[in-house]
Amino acid sequence: xxxxxxxxxxxxxxxxxxxxxxxxxxxxxxxxxxxxxxxxxxxxxxxxxxxxxxxxxxxxxxxxxxxxxxxxxxxxxxxxxxxxxxxxxxxxxxxxxxxxxxxxxxxxxxxxxxxxxxxxxxxxxxxxxxxxxxxxxxxxxxxxxxxxxxxxxxxxxxxxxxxxxxxxxxxxxxxxxxxxxxxxxxxxxxxxxxxxxxxxxxxxxxxxxxxxxxxxxxxxxxxxxxxxxxxxxxxxxxxxxxxxxxxxxxxxxxxxxxxxxxxxxxxxxxxxxxxxxx
Amino acid sequence: xxxxxxxxxxxxxxxxxxxxxxxxxxxxxxxxxxxxxxxxxxxxxxxxxxxxxxxxxxxxxxxxxxxxxxxxxxxxxxxxxxxxxxxxxxxxxxxxxxxxxxxxxxxxxxxxxxxxxxxxxxxxxxxxxxxxxxxxxxxxxxxxxxxxxxxxxxxxxxxxxxxxxxxxxxxxxxxxxxxxxxxxxxxxxxxxxxxxx
Ligand code: SF4
Numbered sequence: 001x002x003x004x005x006x007x008x009x010x011x012x013x014x015x016x017x018x019x020x021x022x023x024x025x026x027x028x029x030x031x032x033x034x035x036x037x038x039x040x041x042x043x044x045x046x047x048x049x050x051x052x053x054x055x056x057x058x059x060x061x062x063x064x065x066x067x068x069x070x071x072x073x074x075x076x077x078x079x080x081x082x083x084x085x086x087x088x089x090x091x092x093x094x095x096x097x098x099x100x101x102x103x104x105x106x107x108x109x110x111x112x113x114x115x116x117x118x119x120x121x122x123x124x125x126x127x128x129x130x131x132x133x134x135x136x137x138x139x140x141x142x143x144x145x146x147x148x149x150x151x152x153x154x155x156x157x158x159x160x161x162x163x164x165x166x167x168x169x170x171x172x173x174x175x176x177x178x179x180x181x182x183x184x185x186x187x188x189x190x191x192x193x194x195x196x197x198x199x200x201x202x203x204x205x206x207x208x209x210x211x212x213x214x215x216x217x218x219x220x221x222x223x224x225x226x227x228x229x230x231x232x233x234x235x236x237x238x239x240x241x242x243x244x245x246x247x248x249x250x251x252x253x254x255x256x257x258x259x260x261x262x263x264x265x266x267x268x269x270x271x272x273x274x275x276x277x278x
Numbered sequence: 279x280x281x282x283x284x285x286x287x288x289x290x291x292x293x294x295x296x297x298x299x300x301x302x303x304x305x306x307x308x309x310x311x312x313x314x315x316x317x318x319x320x321x322x323x324x325x326x327x328x329x330x331x332x333x334x335x336x337x338x339x340x341x342x343x344x345x346x347x348x349x350x351x352x353x354x355x356x357x358x359x360x361x362x363x364x365x366x367x368x369x370x371x372x373x374x375x376x377x378x379x380x381x382x383x384x385x386x387x388x389x390x391x392x393x394x395x396x397x398x399x400x401x402x403x404x405x406x407x408x409x410x411x412x413x414x415x416x417x418x419x420x421x422x423x424x425x426x427x428x429x430x431x432x433x434x435x436x437x438x439x440x441x442x443x444x445x446x447x448x449x450x451x452x453x454x455x456x457x458x459x460x461x462x463x464x465x466x467x468x469x470x471x472x473x474x475x
Contacts, residue, residue: 050417050420054416054417054420055419057419057422058365058419061423063355063358063364063419064365064418065365065416065418066365066417066418067352067353067367067418068418069355069365104357106353106354106356106365106438107438108438117437145370146370149370177393177394178394179370179392181392181416233469237452238394238463
């Protein structure tokens with residue numbers, strides 16, 4: 001049994017929120033540079049250059065990459081040999097509250113009916129998974145809503161098959177147009193149940209940008225989807241070209257014989273994510 | 279004029295446009311053009327729109343005369359001490375679509391956000407001689423440095439959703455809808471269709 005103090009978790013989460021808002025990770029920066037190198041359109045190329053400069057300014061001047069610093073989404077993998085001293089949920093929420101306050105991040109969380117801002121950017125959404133071992137992994141994914149609002153979940157009839165899935169994903173991406181700030185990352189959750197598919201689609205975004213699924217048929221489907229999405233020519237910010245999407249990540253889970261859940265979670269180029277291991 | 283202040287020259291020689299627009303400048307804008315804006319604009323997003331239209335419903339005056347002005351859809355992040363503003367990129371425009379025709383009818387000359395507008399908004403823009411611009415979504419840190427002054431005008435309790443007056447310098451934007459009724463997103467889509475043909 002290993003002890004982790006909830007104070008350490010609170011401090012860790014606070015630091016994650018601030019770092020995520022200002023410092024893009026190498027995976028997304030590499031993907032943006034790759035897109036820049038491939039881009040042939042003048043306007044789209046200019047915008048990609050600007051996005052790379054924006055990332056530099058954000059990190060150097062401590063200005064958030066994007067003003068929509070998102071709803072906080074926390075993915076925890078808690079080793080079953082860990083004992084947490086203090087209240088885990090309090091520590092997570094307090095960490096988010098402190099980070100958004102002390103990091104000068106925008107507080108964008110409100111009541112769904114009254115629309116009254118909670119003023120703290122809490123509550124954050126927490127997904128907790130128990131795993132073997134004695135570590136605690138915390139991943140933070142602040143999610144802006146330009147892209148989140150373009151996401152969807154559908155229960156397709158199994159007869160729709162692979163072609164139905166491909167068609168649905170492409171339709172959604174095309175309908176999203178320039179709203180989610182393309183170049184985007186398309187997270188697809190296939191199978192499971194209603195809520196499982198949505199969670200898989202979001203989890204797919206945690207995979208380093210452009211890394212293929214280790215299931216060969218899924219990897220082939222990811223590649224096909226990426227090719228077909230980019231062939232539509234919407235491009236960077238809808239200004240045309242070959243860089244509508246940087247990657248398609250698909251996660252799968254067995255589902256009911258009568259069901260084919262498909263969830264699509266769209267992420268923008270401001271793909272902010274950070275993790276710590278305690 | 280380079281927008282990237284010596285870090286890069288990609289944005290050299292952009293047409294410079296003063297805000298608020300003169301009628302001539304407004305008429306000269308062409309869909310697809312990348313321009314550089316300097317001068318005064320107003321900001322507002324969901325809450326500001328809701329409240330402006332509520333004032334109109336009650337027959338009251340608006341806190342600011344929007345005639346001839348540019349309304350920028352932005353909810354900035356808070357400034358660090360000593361700074362003018364935090365990140366200040368555009369939010370998605372379609373959420374303002376249901377309010378926009380009323381503001382255009384009051385003489386609002388231009389709106390700026392990101393993403394396509396509804397058919398109703400496009401029609402109202404044509405009817406009232408207004409344009410729509412896209413700012414660069416997700417470039418909030420860069421755009422922050424283009425905002426030289428920020429002043430609260432109304433609805434301060436709405437936080438980042440309040441109505442501000444900004445002074446901007448060399449603020450890049452792409453013309454989406456021009457006075458001739460052209461829509462840049464639609465032009466791109468049409469060109470792609472042709473390519474498929
Ligand atoms: S979609 Fe992403 S990059 Fe665009 S404004 Fe929202 S958070 Fe920022």
